[in-house]
Amino acid sequence: MAVEMMMMNKFNEEKENELLEILKKGIDVYADYRDEVNINLLKRISDKKEEMHSTWMEAFKDELFDWFDPDDIFETMKSHMKDIAAQIGLDYDDFEEEDKAKFDTVFFENVWFKPDYDHYLKQKLCVDIFVDTGDYNFDLGCNEVYPHYNGDRMEPIQDECCLVWLTKTQGYTKEDLEKNLLSDEVFDNEIFDNDFFESIYDELNNCTSHMNSLVFLKRLTLKEYLDMKDANTIHIDKDDVCGLFDKWNGAGGLLEIKLEKDIDIPKEMVHEAVVDEMFKYNIHDVYGVNDSFWE
Numbered sequence: 001m002a003v004e005m006m007m008m009n010k011f012n013e014e015k016e017n018e019l020l021e022i023l024k025k026g027i028d029v030y031a032d033y034r035d036e037v038n039i040n041l042l043k044r045i046s047d048k049k050e051e052m053h054s055t056w057m058e059a060f061k062d063e064l065f066d067w068f069d070p071d072d073i074f075e076t077m078k079s080h081m082k083d084i085a086a087q088i089g090l091d092y093d094d095f096e097e098e099d100k101a102k103f104d105t106v107f108f109e110n111v112w113f114k115p116d117y118d119h120y121l122k123q124k125l126c127v128d129i130f131v132d133t134g135d136y137n138f139d140l141g142c143n144e145v146y147p148h149y150n151g152d153r154m155e156p157i158q159d160e161c162c163l164v165w166l167t168k169t170q171g172y173t174k175e176d177l178e179k180n181l182l183s184d185e186v187f188d189n190e191i192f193d194n195d196f197f198e199s200i201y202d203e204l205n206n207c208t209s210h211m212n213s214l215v216f217l218k219r220l221t222l223k224e225y226l227d228m229k230d231a232n233t234i235h236i237d238k239d240d241v242c243g244l245f246d247k248w249n250g251a252g253g254l255l256e257i258k259l260e261k262d263i264d265i266p267k268e269m270v271h272e273a274v275v276d277e278m279f280k281y282n283i284h285d286v287y288g289v290n291d292s293f294w295e
Contacts, residue, residue, distance in 0.1 A: 009091055011099040016106055018088040023110045027080050029073065031119040037222050039277055041067060056229040060222075064115045077111050121223035125275050126294040128245075128283065129216040129234060132271035134160035140211045143244065146181055147205040148212075153182050162214035163200055166242075169263045170196055199258040203244055209251035212244035213271070216263075217255070217283070219294035225275070234270060236263040241293065250281030 041063070049059040085092040085103065095103060135142050142158040144150040157164060157178055167177040180186060180197035181204070192198040216236050220228065228234055236242075236259075243255030276282045276294075283289065 008089075009094050009099070011090065011095065011103045015088050015090060016102075019084065019103070019106055020110060022084055022087060023107070023112075026112050026114040027077060029068065029076055029113045029115055031116040035119065037120055037123045037125065039275070042275055042278065056226040057223075060120075060226055061115075061117065064117065064120065065113075068113075068115065073113055077108070077113065080111075081107060121221060121226075123222050124291070125220055125222060125225050126277070126284070126291055127218045127220050127225055127228075127273060128247075128276050128279075129218065129236070129265070129273045130247075130271040131162060131165070131214045131216070131265060131269055133162045133165040133214070133269065135162050135213070136271060140213055143212050143214075144210060145204055147201060148207050150210055151204065153187065157181070162244075163204075166214060166257070167200075170260050172196075194260075195258045196260050199256055203253040203255075203257050207244055207251075207253045209246040209249045211246045211248055212252055213246070215243060215245045215255075216265075217241035217276075217294045219291065225273075229273060232267050234265045234267070234273065236265060238262050245283065245286075247279050247281055250286045252286070255283075255287070 044067075045056070045060050045063050048054075048063045049056055052059055052062065054062075081104075082092040084107070085095075090103075092100070092103070138158070138160060141150075142161045143163065145157050145161060145163060146153040146155075157174065159174070163177060164174045167174065176193065177197070177200070180192050181201060185191055186201070190201075192201065218236075218240055238259040238261055240259070241255055242257040242259055243253050244257075245252035245255065276284055283293070284291075287293070
């Protein structure tokens, strides 16, 4: 009987094929509930994207493999060996040395782990989207429109000014913008056509630096963020935070421009779409706000 049992516990060609079929599915490695997306991981994903010339999602999945400690992964894989042997009707502890060595070789040459992608992809990020309307060619100086402290009410607004582009996305013209910022009526009485133009006036009037860029804030999951980075357009909801911010000096306006319509920004106009904490002078720190400000 003992000999018969030993013969049944042989790692033969048939059992090897069964093992290979199981290993094709991979082994799930679940994340610790405390594991979270951090700045180092995001930077490494960005570097991997440049290195691989792939999509952002592919770069994320590839980088996550490298994020795990190889020794921890080895131990995790090793802990599954007995259970997987049992799935194909074998007792790993009762293997003869030759069968055990062969099983180990096939196992470790073909096993792979599946990181818990969903754990990371569901995590929320605070994303800043900066738009380049041609204003970066002027070091953003064309955005210093009256009543900005460097603005001149007697000077026309340049076409490259980010506020001209923003005004057009809301269905108005550059002339409408100039009327609501530079006209004698506004200067004397501060009478505006609507809340949109009044909010632009207030934004400029409260700017505390000279290199302000138009920024939109969105609260996104990592999946939404990666998909956005791969998309041809970025959708801005009219209720998203919008304003002027200087990420180089840590200053800006009120971040309270009131949009009337949603906006779809073409990819070529996106100067940068990045997680806020990646900046030295980020909005969290400069304005003293928490994550809810992005929602």
